[in-house]
Amino acid sequence: GDGSFAPDSSDLNATYILGNNDTISAFVTIYLNINNACGLYSDMLNITVTPAPFVDAGQDIVTCSNTLQIQLNGIISAGSSSGIWTTNGSGIFMPSDSILNATYIPSSNDTTNGNIVINLTSTNNGNCIQVSDSFVITFTPTPILSAGSNQTICNVNTANLSGTITNGTVSTQWLTLGTGTFLPDDTSLNVVYTASIDDINNGIVQIILTPVGSTCNLFSDTITLNFISSNSGVDIGSDKSICNGDSISLIPIIQGDTGVFNWSSSGTGIFTPSDSLQNVIFTPSKADIDSGSVYIYLQYNYTCGNILDSLLLSINSLPTASYNYSVDCNSMTASFTNTSIISSGNIAFNNWTFDDGNSSTQQSPIYTYTNFGNYNVELIALSDSGCSDTTSQQITVYQTIVAQFSVSDSTISTSENVIFIDQSVGATSWLWNFGTQSDTIQNPNYTFNNVGEYTVWLYISGAGGCTDSVSHNVSVENHGYAIPTGFSPNGDNLN
Structure with missing residues (x-):
């Protein structure tokens, strides 16, 4: 091979360092030669080179702090095909930390700290040493989009829109739920919205500022434009x-x-x-x-x-309704005197109800009842401005009393006990006057002692103090037999 020995090839405990060709060919033979007085001796061994694991955890990632999950795509090849994910953060790997394309779920501490390291280490390495690779996830503040405040636009069809982005930058686009247009375009933060005729007629339109092409989990923002015409008015009526x-x-x-x-x-x-x-x-x-x-x-x-x-x-002003009245005992006729007053204006109308189904609009009526009894008489006084007041009183209409009597005998003699019979109507008390004497019972007995013409009076009283009287002339004669005590033949009153 093309490797080398360390410290050198003469050291029996040397280390062989593989050369490039050794690893490429994956095989190398090592020889040990000993030359002494006995001669030359040799031995050899074969080294089979297994490829080392290749690990690629991926590139560094910059993402927003509100990112819910991060997709991992680890690669392990050559001397191994499996590995395990680890981190210095506190998130979790889903569904497992041994899946190369697992998903990492950041914790709140991860996003608060700002960055974490993700490690991928090979497993099942055989005789090879494990290999690791790592990358950094950096969490940046999440951009916040604001379309501004709701607006009320009076008498015009345009609205100035000023969008803002807090915590970074992101591309945006204006959208409308109406049919108006944005100038100079719909991608600038500061634009003018021109409402359409339909927008004006509807009176309201919603405008949306939305992110475009962001990997962050961003939210759109919506405002409402209210278009008001100039014909607003209020009317509380006439005086x-x-x-x-x-x-x-x-x-x-x-x-x-x-x-x-x-x-x-x-x-x-x-x-x-x-x-x-x-x-x-x-x-x-x-x-x-x-x-x-x-x-x-x-x-x-x-x-x-x-x-x-x-x-x-x-x-x-309100009128004050009032009246006085009197009732005639002998005719069941009530006379009413209207005493209603008003401080300002005039009393234009009066309405009387007599509690027997009849009424009157006279100022001070006189009314005759057909039956005696108690009646609630009501007076409504109405002013010329339409204001009214009502009063009522209970009046008592007494039965008409009539004094009348008869005598028990049409021919009355002196010393005769005569019965006077009361035939009055409605009487509750009686007073008889016989000329020289009187009596208060209803049907008295009376004896006339002398011959002559007498006027007998009957005075009666009824309910409510009603009175009446009647008189009859009574002729008293001497109808008895007398024995003479003398006789005057020539009428000279001498015997």
Whole structure:
């Protein structure tokens, strides 16, 4: 062969260093010659050269810190065909560290430290020494793409876009979910987006800044462009009026862009449930009521500006409904006197209901009931501004009382016990007057002692203090037999 001996060929314990031809031919014969007095002696041995393992772990890799896995492609040939992966990091090899094309899963410590070494070492080397190769994985910060903030564009069809990249560089491209265009192109970070007619009509379009050709696990960023026309408006209606004690619902009409509401007034009333909602209820304060009117304002703030609308709310006085009444006992007729008042304006209409199905619109009506009893009489007083008040009272209509009586005998004699029979209607108490005497029972007995003409009176009272009276003339005669004590034939009253 073409190898050499160390330290030299005369040393019995020399080391043979293979030459190139030895390894190429994979075979070499070594001879040992001894020459002494006895002669020349020789011996030999054959060395078979096995190829050493060849190991290639791959090239150094630079990747982003958010890379989830790294593909390994190790090569082992010649004296071995197998190997094992190791690392100074703390990640794992999948599915196994003995697979040449395994996948390395970095740990968080790997990416935090910034770089790790991956080693591939041959195994099953036979008589050969194991061979290793390594490469370095460097983790760089992950680029972050930003398309900017959402924009609201008023009255124009263009939007300035300024994309940014943090932590490194990467190629990017602008995309639209609409149909507009990018100028000068869609690959520059700073561009102008020109909205199409469809974009304007839709009022909204999404713009995306996305990475192009990056090996990193990068995320796109999306913003929204809102296109608003100039026809936004607010209308809370025309001037209105309410009655004292009432509240008013305010429901404005909004056109165009959505915005923020701020209700206020020139007085001290309150808005419920909040002065920052679209639809509210306004309740005037006492000061508002005393002043008779108050201005209400709505400040509508939207993206492209603000609008103020107002109305005048007039607060009209309430009438105070009231009445007096009297009931005629003898006719079941009630007379009503309207005493309603109003501090401002006029009472234009009155409506009476008599609780028996009938009603009246007279100022102060007189009404006759057909039945006695209790009735709830209601009066509604309506002002010329449409404000009303209601009052009611219970009145009692008493039964019409009629005094009447009869006598037990049509022919009355002195010393006769005469019965006076009450025939009155609705009476609850009686007073009889016989001229010289009186009685309070309903059907009294009375004896006239003297002949003559008498007027008998009956006074009655009923419910509610109603009264009536009646009188009849009674003729009392002497119908008995008398025994004469003297006789006057010539009529001179002398016997």
